[in-house]
Amino acid sequence: MKATWEKIEKNLGVLDVEVDADRVASALDKAFNKVAKKANVPGFRKGKVPRPIFEARYGVESLYQDAIDILLPEAYSEAVDQADIFPVDRPEVDIEQFAKGETFKFKAKVTVKPEVKLGDYKGVEVAAVAAEVSEEELNEELERLQQRHAELAVIDEGASVSGDIVVIDFDGSVDGVPFEGGQAERYSLELGSNSFIPGFEDQVIGMATGDFKDVEVTFPENYHAAELANKQAVFKVKVHEIKRKQLPELDDEFAKDVSEFDTLDEYKEDLKKQLLTRKEQEAQGVRENEAVEKAAANAEIEIPDAMIQSEVQNMMRDFDNRLRQQGMNLEMFLSFSGQSSDDLEGQMKEDAEKRVRNNLVLEQIAKEEKLEVTEEEINKELENMADTYKRSAEEIRSILGANGSLDSLREELLLRKTIDFLLENSVEGAPVEKKEETATEE
Template identity: 30%
Template structure:
């Protein structure tokens, strides 16, 4: 077999593979052995006839098609091994020459993962953030608990700050077009909570049940949906109910209603403990992300475009499923963002490229550190994940090979980051 390599770019390679009868005969015999169990050859049981006899009983066009498929896959695999390449995309294959079973020539074009130059990652140090839980943090949770168990008494008066109003609302653009995600029915809104954009709740102060109000608000410049940022939106709101919110006194009786606590001090101690755990987990994630970011930043990697495109496409599929669950179409989302499908795709590219680069760097570190996932580790993780689902269909999804590959990849990433944290945490 002869392989002629042409580097189209640092991340794309073309291979012209030429094979002669010496390379092709074993492939042909393999295909014929497959046919041996399917065709009837007089005097032989199924699967026992010599391949030379089997060939005489097989349609030559069918044999050639099966042979070419097998040969392309087999020789492509040998070619990338010979050239020591790491494919990053499916190959584009062009058959250039085929003389049945004696000569074959084809060209493959595909993206590759090129050389990755890592920094001395063992010497990259980061300081861990100290976690502190303040009295203000604890009191914030107490206030949330008060609101959760507060009495809501319907009143026949104008709404004021601190009241909860039940509303139907609908937002339209300057042109009068309904805006996706800017409508709701029977929505309970606490006036003064800051739940909605600035100005919305203020317009409902002094409103009464049964009252309808129309008002226009300009969205903040830094609003998440770019299509609405700094844009005026007109809201039509109907106030259906006004509730006075009566919060309970924070005492030992209140503490007992929120959980197995005898005193307020017990409740606050438990809140502080939980907040510290949550903050520590968040701090650990931030530390790990910053460590990976620093190592990635210092690494030299040519990122294949195809991997970035795949990353963006997967993200958009997740986004579409989430929108569907919320009753919103993809086109409605694009309209709200004020972008075309192509613009939406391309604006995700910088972040996706960074994520792909980080993944390649971590994979390279794992290889250098001889980190791998054992079958026992994978089995344990799958059992844990299955325990999180009541739905048997969801549990069955975890048994699919493609999902198990994803789980194994996540495990590998976790183990690699753990190793990097270990190095970073060592004394200088």
């Protein structure tokens, strides 16, 4: 097989491929074996028609598309390897020649991973970040723990307030006509969560158990369902139940319930250490991000739109997975927030481009510095994963190998190693100071 690569723009080129005639014949054989199983030829059972009779009846050309479908993917993959290119999008393929007894010729217009021209990446200035835990931060963490361990008590009397969970029926309509997704029974809604159409939760606040009310809202202008955008809707709401969080007292008994300590003072001391460790990790993350972003800012890259869009789709899938872990999904989120899928993708695009740029720069730095991940480092990471998942390192390796994730693990470790290299070769700048508010500031 012959394959030549010609670049026509910075990230775009054409693969010119010619596949030997014997491989065309082999692909035609496979195509015949596939279609012969279904071919109806008088006098022959399915799958038993001789090849010459099939071709005489239907023509050899009837096999061409199936043969191309068999041969093209493998030929394209081999051509990519020969040309030593890294495609980042599906190719535009133009079939130039395919016939029995002849070679198979095609051209593929391919968008490839861009070239990265590195700027300064050693010696970039990275600000020091202080890791301290204030008394206020400790108290805020204790309040969060109180909220987490609160019990929900049913409120039989009195009106609902922000923070309550109300169990409601609602039936929505526009101009008296019900719309899809506007009805539910015994739905649990946390007031103040802003998970419904703006204005809905505010009007439910103040309702008591057994109350009925018409809640009037206006769908946002950019609502994902275009037929509802800017429309006024009426939801008939009934409150079945109100649940309110009952916070536990912050005392020694609380410490015993949520930790291995006997007193609140001991628990607070341990909690402060945990917070400090978290702050130190966050500070390290801030410094790493600054080092990477400064190196990326100094580089020259023209990123193909296909790479950015692919990253946006990855981010959308991750977001959907997180929503599902919370008992929701992307469709429900878009419905409640009044956004469309395009709106959400648009919000993610800038961050997606930054991620792609940073990763491309890190890959190039790793090449320039000849950084590699050793088998010892792979084994150490597998041991860490084994501890986390309570399985043996051999099992973890087998699982990752079976689903093709070992290479991804190696790439992830190389990125981490490159970030460590950047930070080790950075210059510590002035510490980041927390801005204090003054009486003269508005």
